Amino acid sequence: MSLSSRRISSPFNPMAGVDVEALEDQMRIAALDGLRGYAQDHYGTVKQYHETEYISKNMAAGYQVLREPAWNKGTSFGPDERVSKNLTGLIPHVLESLETQCMRALRMINSRTTNVDKYLYLSTLKSQNIDLFYRLLIDNVAQMMPLVYTPTIGDVCLQYSTLYTRPEALYISIKQRKSIATILRNWPYPEPSICVVTDGSRILGLGDLGVNGVGIPIGKLALYTAAAGIHPEKTLPIVLDCGTANEDNLRDPLYLGLRTKRVSQEVALEFMDEFMTAVKEVYPNMLVQFEDFETEKAFLYLDRYKKEKCFNDDIQGTGAVVLAGYMGAVNLSAVPIEDQRLVFMGAGSAGVGVAKQVMAYYTSRGMSEKQARDKFYLVDTKGLVTTDRGDNLADHKRIFARSDNNGHQFSTLEAVIEYVKPTALIGLTATFGVFTESVVRALKVSVDAGGLGRRPILFPLSNPLTKAECTFEQAMTWTEGSAIFASGSPFSPFTTRIGDKSVTYYPNQGNNVYVFPGLGLGAILAKASRVTDDMVYTSAAALSGCLNKEEIRLGLIYPKIERVRDASVVVAREVMKAARREGVSLLPEETWVEWEEWGDVALTAWIKKQVYDPRL
Numbered sequence: 001m002s003l004s005s006r007r008i009s010s011p012f013n014p015m016a017g018v019d020v021e022a023l024e025d026q027m028r029i030a031a032l033d034g035l036r037g038y039a040q041d042h043y044g045t046v047k048q049y050h051e052t053e054y055i056s057k058n059m060a061a062g063y064q065v066l067r068e069p070a071w072n073k074g075t076s077f078g079p080d081e082r083v084s085k086n087l088t089g090l091i092p093h094v095l096e097s098l099e100t101q102c103m104r105a106l107r108m109i110n111s112r113t114t115n116v117d118k119y120l121y122l123s124t125l126k127s128q129n130i131d132l133f134y135r136l137l138i139d140n141v142a143q144m145m146p147l148v149y150t151p152t153i154g155d156v157c158l159q160y161s162t163l164y165t166r167p168e169a170l171y172i173s174i175k176q177r178k179s180i181a182t183i184l185r186n187w188p189y190p191e192p193s194i195c196v197v198t199d200g201s202r203i204l205g206l207g208d209l210g211v212n213g214v215g216i217p218i219g220k221l222a223l224y225t226a227a228a229g230i231h232p233e234k235t236l237p238i239v240l241d242c243g244t245a246n247e248d249n250l251r252d253p254l255y256l257g258l259r260t261k262r263v264s265q266e267v268a269l270e271f272m273d274e275f276m277t278a279v280k281e282v283y284p285n286m287l288v289q290f291e292d293f294e295t296e297k298a299f300l301y302l303d304r305y306k307k308e309k310c311f312n313d314d315i316q317g318t319g320a321v322v323l324a325g326y327m328g329a330v331n332l333s334a335v336p337i338e339d340q341r342l343v344f345m346g347a348g349s350a351g352v353g354v355a356k357q358v359m360a361y362y363t364s365r366g367m368s369e370k371q372a373r374d375k376f377y378l379v380d381t382k383g384l385v386t387t388d389r390g391d392n393l394a395d396h397k398r399i400f401a402r403s404d405n406n407g408h409q410f411s412t413l414e415a416v417i418e419y420v421k422p423t424a425l426i427g428l429t430a431t432f433g434v435f436t437e438s439v440v441r442a443l444k445v446s447v448d449a450g451g452l453g454r455r456p457i458l459f460p461l462s463n464p465l466t467k468a469e470c471t472f473e474q475a476m477t478w479t480e481g482s483a484i485f486a487s488g489s490p491f492s493p494f495t496t497r498i499g500d501k502s503v504t505y506y507p508n509q510g511n512n513v514y515v516f517p518g519l520g521l522g523a524i525l526a527k528a529s530r531v532t533d534d535m536v537y538t539s540a541a542a543l544s545g546c547l548n549k550e551e552i553r554l555g556l557i558y559p560k561i562e563r564v565r566d567a568s569v570v571v572a573r574e575v576m577k578a579a580r581r582e583g584v585s586l587l588p589e590e591t592w593v594e595w596e597e598w599g600d601v602a603l604t605a606w607i608k609k610q611v612y613d614p615r616l
């Protein structure tokens, strides 16, 4: 079988005159049987393309084994393997445990002075020895998570095109939209269970980073493995390149993406439709997590594909994680839910997603929809969101727009606090420092006025740390240690002196990492045909019940990050059960009947057996 003739004639093309067919004939290493379909080249021209032949793990020997990160065990290969795989002499004589290899890696990480350098070291490790990378991550999650995820991943994304050394994701450009299925098939690992996809249009609180946003799917999927044990070969990071509005990127000679302005919403939607269709065709069982799409697209896609196997992490994952923390915070605040009034600074995907989840909690506690909705005051760049503000409100804001403001408009957060006298202040603005001293002190005053012993709920949730609405130290100082605090990125504990005593306060990290790994794992294990609202709500309720005695004693509202894997198993178990309740689990009925007989303990044990836990 031969490839279609493709002698390139354009004088502007560096390959002009080259007989591509002859070149490819020479370069072809594998059998030419099995033409797979069509792919577009760099210029968008459609061409035929072939299967990639991969060597199997059992056939591989020598450097083939050492250079494949999923097969390489570093210095932990046993004596027999060293002989049978022709490794004798290729690696040092010493035979080390995975723990010893981790010790070496830790020493190297600690020797790096910047977090981006630490990230790069970890990334190199991942490209060499996957088991070692994940053992390190799992056993040192408090130290490693801020390196592979927020806040460091924010810095990494900002410079991704400069830092780039190797492919770790699928890059699907709008120029190759006729080949989405082919590109999906090019992924080297068969049948991925979960993909995280972004178009880079709203990366953390850093705005449109275009293709540089690919660090987010890569980081989130590393956490799917570290925090929920989904096998790394079953994860698929994807970036959709639709151009970018980021002028710095467009000017950067090293930028890796298309050098065009971001395409219109209409074109992006067609592209997204094509992407979802191709996903269904190539990987019908894969769960799709939408991540860091700008507001309008985030809501539009979630609504448009709600019957598919997908969810939006920023709307639903964040909604669930903040609800879980809020449930615990309400108890600690000594303010009954009937008296709660919440001000949200930020009315975007995360803000509205959280408000909707908390509203579902209120209605589950017996409030009518109106009573529940009346508890929310959303603030955006124009001030309090009201029905008569005079601007054209985006659809997602309408549900929480106030109409009881008697014509008054409140343009500053201070004015809103003065008017509402809130018990909780939630920040999802991507704007550093908007919770000023006067704002936080006003929140405390309004809570104190309700009665002795009441505590304000203060959640500056924006990422990365450079976008947090206030710091932990500020929150503790301005509320005299009374605030129940959660932030999107991790802060360190804060120690201060009160009189002659030293007091240490412990922050919470209210980040969707406590939810999406377990939600995804539960949906995958239940073979859920889609992710229902009840599954998302259940993930929050499950997480809120995960605290152990020590965490309760410390006054925390989330499990310590070191226990995120335990929490994910509980979340996954409850999500599985919710999938069954909702009739979307495709597991055989007999399996469920058996599990029901065994109970939660057995189901938990079964889940733990399914997950990846690298031990050599």
Ligand SMILES: NC(=O)C1=CN([C@@H]2O[C@H](COP(=O)(O)OP(=O)(O)OC[C@H]3O[C@@H](n4cnc5c(N)ncnc54)[C@H](OP(=O)(O)O)[C@@H]3O)[C@@H](O)[C@H]2O)C=CC1
Pocket (backbone or CB within 6 Å): 202, 203, 204, 205, 206, 294, 295, 313, 314, 318, 321, 345, 346, 347, 348, 349, 350, 351, 379, 380, 381, 382, 428, 429, 430, 431, 434, 461, 462, 463, 464, 467, 487, 488, 489, 510, 511, 512, 513
């Ligand atoms: N902790 C966690 O797990 C998560 C945290 N986040 C973080 O939340 C932040 C927001 O994300 P997302 O909701 O998706 O972003 P969006 O862009 O969808 O929403 C941002 C919202 O903030 C408002 N806003 C921006 N600046 C100000 C300001 N100075 N004063 C008042 N309102 C302001 C915007 O107003 P307007 O509508 O007028 O433009 C908009 O309503 C990001 O930093 C993100 O990293 C997101 C998901 C999870």
Ligand SMILES: CC(=O)C(=O)O
Pocket (backbone or CB within 6 Å): 150, 203, 204, 205, 292, 313, 314, 462, 463, 488, 511, 512
């Ligand atoms: C955590 C997260 O999903 C975000 O900041 O967008």
Ligand SMILES: [Mg+2]
Pocket (backbone or CB within 6 Å): 204, 291, 292, 313, 314
């Ligand atoms: Mg996100």
